[in-house]
Amino acid sequence: MDRPDPGTAPAQAVDQPAWDQGWLRQARHLPSPNFGPRPAAACIDLVVVHSISLPPGEFGTGAVQQLFTNQLDWDAHPYYQGIRGIEVSSHFFITRAGEIWQFVDCDARAWHAGASRWRGRERCNDDSIGIELEGLEGLRFEPAQYAALNGLCEAIAQRYPIGFLAGHEHIAPGRKQDPGPGFDWPALARLLASHAATAAWQLPTTTADTPK
Numbered sequence: 326m327d328r329p330d331p332g333t334a335p336a337q338a339v340d341q342p343a344w345d346q347g348w349l350r351q352a353r354h355l356p357s358p359n360f361g362p363r364p365a366a367a368c369i370d371l372v373v374v375h376s377i378s379l380p381p382g383e384f385g386t387g388a389v390q391q392l393f394t395n396q397l398d399w400d401a402h403p404y405y406q407g408i409r410g411i412e413v414s415s416h417f418f419i420t421r422a423g424e425i426w427q428f429v430d431c432d433a434r435a436w437h438a439g440a441s442r443w444r445g446r447e448r449c450n451d452d453s454i455g456i457e458l459e460g461l462e463g464l465r466f467e468p469a470q471y472a473a474l475n476g477l478c479e480a481i482a483q484r485y486p487i488g489f490l491a492g493h494e495h496i497a498p499g500r501k502q503d504p505g506p507g508f509d510w511p512a513l514a515r516l517l518a519s520h521a522a523t524a525a526w527q528l529p530t531t532t533a534d535t536p537k
């Protein structure tokens with residue numbers, strides 16, 4: 326992370342809160358038009374972890390950011406023909422280097438989960454926060470991504486009453502496979518257990534629960 330030059334940084338930056346409404350200050354903000362209001366009285370108690378890369382398996386192309394802001398050139402790659410016109414978003418995207426991007430205000434409903442069910446409730450977009458990790462199902466993720474995810478979860482816990490974290494593969498079994506077998510759930514569980522704010526979060530019990 327870049328450190329601000331102490332000679333030029335505004336004095337108030339030291340005491341700035343982590344959040345500006347539902348926007349995390351430390352993230353790079355790239356507002357997406359793909360969002361809507363959450364249902365009244367939605368209790369935002371779930372974090373959903375995904376993986377994505379565009380084209381699949383290519384990193385750092387900028388295409389994910391373009392997809393989430395309806396700026397992707399559908400003719401730029403053959404793979405895009407299969408997703409032409411889709412309008413999706415997530416609240417956050419964590420690059421391979423651990424950089425955090427935010428596309429949707431966490432107080433609003435992003436379009437990342439689709440048909441889904443978890444902790445006895447349907448329509449997980451209504452009351453979850455979506456985090457996309459730059460990656461590919463089956464591939465491992467970078468240590469910088471786990472570190473960023475851990476810090477992001479801790480920040481989310483400051484503002485939202487999260488009780489659960491699950492993968493897209495858990496909330497939409499049979500339909501979705503991300504983040505996939507390369508994601509180290511025990512490692513994330515250890516990281517979250519090390520902070521009081523996230524220690525009580527319930528994760529999927531074992532990866533063996535995941536349909537093959």
Ligand SMILES: [Zn+2]
Pocket residue numbers: 374375376437493501503
């Ligand atoms: Zn997903």
